[in-house]
Amino acid sequence: MSTTFGKLVKTELTLMMRDPLVLTFVFAFPIVTMLIIGGAFGTNPTPGFDHTNPAHWYVASYLTVVIAATGLVMLPVHLASYRERGVLRRFTAAGFPRWSFAIAQLIVGLATTAVACALLLLVAWPVYGIPAVHDAWRVAVALPLGAVAFVSIGVLLGSVLPSARSAQAVGLLLFFPSFLLGAGGPPPNVMGSIVKKVADPLPLTLLTNAVREPWLGLGPATGSLIAITALAVVATVIAARRTAL
Amino acid sequence: MSEQDVVTVRGLRKAYGKRIVVDGLDLDVRAGEILGLAGANGAGKTTTVECIQGLRKPDAGVLRVLGYDPVTHGAQLRPLIGSQLQDSALPDRLRVAEAIDLFTTPKARDGGELLEQFGLAGRRRSAFSSLSGGERQRLFLVLAVLNRPRLVILDELTQGLDPAARRNVWAAVRQLHQAGTTVLLVTHEMDEAEELCDRIIAMRDGRILDSGTPAELIERHARRATVRFTLPEAGTPPGTSLLERLRRTEGVQDVELTGTRVTLAGDRRMIAYVGAALVSWGPVPPDLGVHVPDLEDALLRLLENDQSAATPVIPAQAELIGGRQ
Numbered sequence: 001m002s003t004t005f006g007k008l009v010k011t012e013l014t015l016m017m018r019d020p021l022v023l024t025f026v027f028a029f030p031i032v033t034m035l036i037i038g039g040a041f042g043t044n045p046t047p048g049f050d051h052t053n054p055a056h057w058y059v060a061s062y063l064t065v066v067i068a069a070t071g072l073v074m075l076p077v078h079l080a081s082y083r084e085r086g087v088l089r090r091f092t093a094a095g096f097p098r099w100s101f102a103i104a105q106l107i108v109g110l111a112t113t114a115v116a117c118a119l120l121l122l123v124a125w126p127v128y129g130i131p132a133v134h135d136a137w138r139v140a141v142a143l144p145l146g147a148v149a150f151v152s153i154g155v156l157l158g159s160v161l162p163s164a165r166s167a168q169a170v171g172l173l174l175f176f177p178s179f180l181l182g183a184g185g186p187p188p189n190v191m192g193s194i195v196k197k198v199a200d201p202l203p204l205t206l207l208t209n210a211v212r213e214p215w216l217g218l219g220p221a222t223g224s225l226i227a228i229t230a231l232a233v234v235a236t237v238i239a240a241r242r243t244a245l
Numbered sequence: 246m247s248e249q250d251v252v253t254v255r256g257l258r259k260a261y262g263k264r265i266v267v268d269g270l271d272l273d274v275r276a277g278e279i280l281g282l283a284g285a286n287g288a289g290k291t292t293t294v295e296c297i298q299g300l301r302k303p304d305a306g307v308l309r310v311l312g313y314d315p316v317t318h319g320a321q322l323r324p325l326i327g328s329q330l331q332d333s334a335l336p337d338r339l340r341v342a343e344a345i346d347l348f349t350t351p352k353a354r355d356g357g358e359l360l361e362q363f364g365l366a367g368r369r370r371s372a373f374s375s376l377s378g379g380e381r382q383r384l385f386l387v388l389a390v391l392n393r394p395r396l397v398i399l400d401e402l403t404q405g406l407d408p409a410a411r412r413n414v415w416a417a418v419r420q421l422h423q424a425g426t427t428v429l430l431v432t433h434e435m436d437e438a439e440e441l442c443d444r445i446i447a448m449r450d451g452r453i454l455d456s457g458t459p460a461e462l463i464e465r466h467a468r469r470a471t472v473r474f475t476l477p478e479a480g481t482p483p484g485t486s487l488l489e490r491l492r493r494t495e496g497v498q499d500v501e502l503t504g505t506r507v508t509l510a511g512d513r514r515m516i517a518y519v520g521a522a523l524v525s526w527g528p529v530p531p532d533l534g535v536h537v538p539d540l541e542d543a544l545l546r547l548l549e550n551d552q553s554a555a556t557p558v559i560p561a562q563a564e565l566i567g568g569r570q
Binding site for chain 1: 298300320323324326328330332333334335336338339343346347348350351388
């Protein structure tokens with residue numbers, strides 16, 4: 001890592017931690033909603049939750065909410081705001097390579113996700129307990145792949161949308177339906193058939209399945225894992241082309 | 246191209262869609278000079294400097310900047326140029342000291358000393374968003390000179406600054422010049438160009454209208470000075486005799502009397518002769534006013550002349566829409 005690039009990553013990480021949008025959406029929102037909804041359904045296994053502890057169901061699901069918040073809300077707004085205000089031009093004119101900013105965002109997005117996930121588990125542990133991981137390697141593969149996919153989507157959205165306001169509008173419009181249907185809302189077993197049809201192919205649903213099912217021992221979710229792998233590859237390639245890596 | 250040239254541009258052309266922004270532009274920037282690019286909004290100044298920096302790819306033309314082609318060697322070139330770009334910013338929450346650290350390269354000057362020199366030492370821990378307009382511009386200047394650039398590009402340097410802040414920024418640019426740095430200054434503030442630039446290139450619609458030192462441009466395009474005053478006893482013999490005398494004064498080309506108000510126009514040298522005539526005639530009129538043409542007058546005249554030359558003469562009988570000419 002060159003000195004210039006290292007300084008850019010360090011600076012961007014520092015700035016992310018000062019951003020109220022990041023602190024709210026990536027750190028506070030998933031934890032608060034997990035605590036509320038995890039407590040709403042109690043801890044007794046029910047058919048609606050595939051005979052698992054509902055609180056554990058949500059603990060295993062909410063790591064993907066962190067990933068989606070980073071990719072769909074934090075990064076698009078951050079990048080679009082930089083482009084709109086001429087920050088990117090200033091970096092380019094100062095001699096920062098064009099690729100360095102996109103790669104820095106990728107690293108910052110993944111680091112933010114990792115820290116926010118760790119914090120979520122740290123809060124969940126004394127309240128609901130951390131469910132045992134049944135198939136650790138699948139979870140360990142799905143989480144970083146999902147993070148790469150959503151962070152790439154975020155970089156792509158940030159490079160396409162013209163302003164911070166439009167990025168915020170589009171980001172929230174994508175995030176909340178995905179959040180309610182694919183991770184933090186009601187379990188698929190209690191959804192109506194039409195809603196379930198809409199929810200099933202959503203990227204966040206696929207990612208949540210790929211994490212939650214092997215974690216709670218509900219199945220390997222191989223199809224979802226393959227879909228997330230494909231999404232990660234496609235989103236990264238398009239984002240790289242768009243940002244002229 | 247001479248060895249003294251830091252920038253050489255030949256036949257630069259750039260269009261955005263169908264709109265041609267720079268149209269066959271040639272320019273040279275000599276080592277150690279402050280060259281001003283002046284002109285109205287939309288003249289193509291910013292696009293020209295963006296092409297020089299390698300931030301935009303020209304449609305046609307040959308550019309050589311510090312020995313590099315900005316199109317093919319932009320990455321090598323950009324670290325050699327310090328720039329203050331129009332409509333650019335730093336991240337809101339980035340602190341002044343962090344900005345210095347981020348942009349510092351191994352060959353950089355002492356950032357702390359520069360902050361001291363530009364009056365920002367007390368703002369090291371302040372976020373960019375909390376700086377005033379003048380402080381932001383001074384920070385951009387610090388960043389522009391931090392890495393000992395061989396060429397500094399300043400685009401709309403004092404836009405939106407109050408008069409005191411402008412003077413401070415001008416002093417900083419003069420310091421750069423005295424240190425031998427080559428400066429390309431983009432501005433539509435003519436007092437700024439006149440104050441700072443060794444040479445000025447006046448642009449319109451992506452073309453060069455004229456170039457020269459401020460004095461040369463004024464001499465070529467705005468030679469006429471005016472002197473105005475009120476006659477104390479208009480129409481009386483003493484007043485009439487003064488007017489007759491002024492008509493015959495060296496350099497006076499026009500004498501206009503509106504009521505008791507006299508306006509004399511002519512070569513700048515007439516100011517001295519008219520002053521002498523007024524002193525010898527009697528009490529100097531208390532409302533005596535003199536307008537000496539400046540660069541703004543010269544540029545306005547230049548643009549007016551170009552406009553009238555560019556406007557096609559349409560015969561009175563011609564039909565403008567869907568007809569014959």
